[in-house]
Amino acid sequence: MNKLSKLLKALSLILQKPYLLNNVLKDEIVFKEGFQRAFPSVAFKQIRLVDLMESDEVCITPYAFLSGSSLATDFALLQLLCRKYQVKDYLEIGTWRGESAANVAPYVDSVTSFNLGDEQLLSLGLEKNYVESHRFFSKDIPNIQHVFGDSQTFEFDQLEKKFDLIFIDGDHSTEAVKRDTVKMLSYLKNEQSILVWHDAKVDTEYPRYEVLMGIYQALPDHMHQQVYLVENSLCAVYIPTNISDESPILNRLPRNFFELTLKKLPIEDK
Numbered sequence: 001m002n003k004l005s006k007l008l009k010a011l012s013l014i015l016q017k018p019y020l021l022n023n024v025l026k027d028e029i030v031f032k033e034g035f036q037r038a039f040p041s042v043a044f045k046q047i048r049l050v051d052l053m054e055s056d057e058v059c060i061t062p063y064a065f066l067s068g069s070s071l072a073t074d075f076a077l078l079q080l081l082c083r084k085y086q087v088k089d090y091l092e093i094g095t096w097r098g099e100s101a102a103n104v105a106p107y108v109d110s111v112t113s114f115n116l117g118d119e120q121l122l123s124l125g126l127e128k129n130y131v132e133s134h135r136f137f138s139k140d141i142p143n144i145q146h147v148f149g150d151s152q153t154f155e156f157d158q159l160e161k162k163f164d165l166i167f168i169d170g171d172h173s174t175e176a177v178k179r180d181t182v183k184m185l186s187y188l189k190n191e192q193s194i195l196v197w198h199d200a201k202v203d204t205e206y207p208r209y210e211v212l213m214g215i216y217q218a219l220p221d222h223m224h225q226q227v228y229l230v231e232n233s234l235c236a237v238y239i240p241t242n243i244s245d246e247s248p249i250l251n252r253l254p255r256n257f258f259e260l261t262l263k264k265l266p267i268e269d270k
């Protein structure tokens with residue numbers, strides 16, 4: 001098909017299904033160009049997951065291997081940060097199945113997991129099965145508290161608490177990431193507190209500019225220097241203390257590999 005035919009076909013499809021326009025407006029190339037215009041001097045830095053591994057093993061449990069789940073290495077990162085920086089109070093925006101909450105719970109004093117409530121999810125037209133999967137792994141864990149609301153409007157002062165690590169994994173649009181991040185800056189416990197954003201990469205090597213734009217717009221300039229992508233994961237982190245970093249290199253040869261042992265565990269009757 002030549003370029004003109006492609007254009008005509010695309011226009012005809014957009015006229016029939018206007019939502020297809022989002023595929024153009026929300027294309028990563030568009031976000032990347034926008035990011036580079038907004039932050040021409042930002043060069044991403046990366047930290048290595050393996051540098052956080054003080055022992056050779058990390059046990060990721062639970063891990064459902066279901067659609068939309070974070071990577072096992074994302075949960076490893078959260079656990080390792082909680083252990084290395086002695087995180088006591090952990091907050092996350094975005095509970096879903098409760099996998100991230102359940103993965104960090106053994107390593108911290110308290111987990112506060114925040115999500116839209118079930119009624120709100122249903123009223124948005126989301127499927128019953130999807131809504132029912134919320135909190136599946138986290139609901140019976142004693143040090144996990146579930147809090148419900150829309151992070152964009154919720155008054156987090158009600159929690160009367162500040163946090164050593166905040167994991168932002170709710171709505172991933174630029175505007176929402178920006179608003180969540182600006183808000184969360186007020187709930188960091190002290191100068192050493194850490195932020196982690198999920199889906200700051202489209203895969204373990206390529207940046208996701210839609211999310212990174214929200215992060216960099218939200219943080220004051222002096223914090224930009226301490227933002228890192230995390231190798232082997234989909235996450236970006238803000239770590240204010242000194243940490244060894246490097247420039248990310250696309251398609252580099254592996255410098256380490258991991259071994260996964262899969263262990264099948266039954267779901268007890270709840």
Ligand SMILES: C[S@@+](CC[C@H](N)C(=O)[O-])C[C@H]1O[C@@H](n2cnc3c(N)ncnc32)[C@H](O)[C@@H]1O
Nearest residue numbers: 070094095096099100115116150151169170171
């Ligand atoms: C990717 S999932 C979280 C996954 C979880 N952190 C994990 O790794 O196991 C994102 C969740 O954020 C919730 N969410 C999206 N927008 C939100 C908002 N504005 N306020 C609160 N929760 C939101 C969704 O309902 C969904 O359950």
